[in-house]
Each structure stands twice: as structure tokens, then as C-alpha cells.
Amino acid sequence: MKGIVIYKSKYGATKKYAHWLAKKTGFRCIDVDKVSIKTVQEYDTVIIGGGVYASGVPAFSFLKKHIDQLAGKKILTFCCGASPFDQKFFDELVNKIFTDKLAGIPCFYCRGAFDMKNMTFKDRTLCKMLRKMVAKKDPSTYEVWEEAIMSVGEDEAGDWTDPKYLEPLFAALG
Secondary structure, three states: OOEEEEEEOOOOHHHHHHHHHHHHHOOEEEEHHHOOHHHHOOOOEEEEEEEOEOOEOOOHHHHHHHHHHHOOOEEEEEEEEOOOOOHHHHHHHHHHHOOHHHOOOOEEEEEOEEEHHHOOHHHHHHHHHHHHHHHOOOHHHOOHHHHHHHHOOOOOEEEOOOHHHHHHHHHHHO
16 A cells, blocks of 8 residues: 655644654655645555644645545545544534535544644634633533633643544554
């Protein structure tokens, strides 16, 4: 099996998973912004990973754009988020992204990291606004993502990356 791992990582967690995948499989690993569809077509297995931002996964735009050129290839995807796995959220995300020609492509969830000190000004500002809104709620009513954003202070970092999250993806590779 000749494969490639393509990823887009804003703060490093997805990149970490992509490199763990590449190391274990022997697949080539490359940032989605540095790869061409011509290069990807040389491989029979394509794994694409990206971070979840605002209920989307920017890396998957490569897949959507080039799905016709990837016909006949084994395609697997993974997304990475700071929140613990939440089936309802994950199902909504998958149902939103994997429509039409993308329907049926397997997607896996890996828990990422959260570090406001290393975020862009825009992301840090949005997170601070979210934290203020969530702080007004009763903690017993928090959704999973709200618990995650409140579990790490503005001057702290949380890194929940762990290769164990890749085990279902490895099983799907066969």
C-alpha cells in the first residue's frame, strides 16, 4: 500500500497526529498547502486531517475540490478538536461536510490541544468572548465543548493529543 497523509494544522495538534500516522504507516506526510493533486494521485491511499474550527474542517476543502481526481483511491479522514469526543457534535459535523460525492468517506476524531497564549489575536479574542458567555451559565448545564473551553484558563494550556485516538483509523486501513 502506497499512501500519503495530508494535513492542515493551525496550532500543531493535527500536524502531530499526521506525523504519528506517517511514522507508523511509512506514508509520506505533507501540509495540504504544499501538496498538489498531481502528487496525491501517485498514491493509492490518501489520509486527510485537519482541525475543527467554527464547525468546519478547512483541510477538507482539498478533498471536496479534488474528489473526482481521487476516484478509486482509499480515502480516510480525521479531524482534531480541543473538546472530548461528543457523538452528537461529531455526527452533525460529518453530516454537514460529507455530502454528495464525499458521502461515506470515513472520518475519525482525535482530541487536540488548547493554548490561548499561542493563538492568533482573532482566535484568542473569539475564545475570550466565548468564555465570558459560557461563564454566565450554570456549569452543570455546560455542553462538552463548553466544559473544554472552561477547563483551561487563559494563561494555561491543555494538550490532550494521544496516539490512541488514531487506533480506529489504523483499523480502517486494514
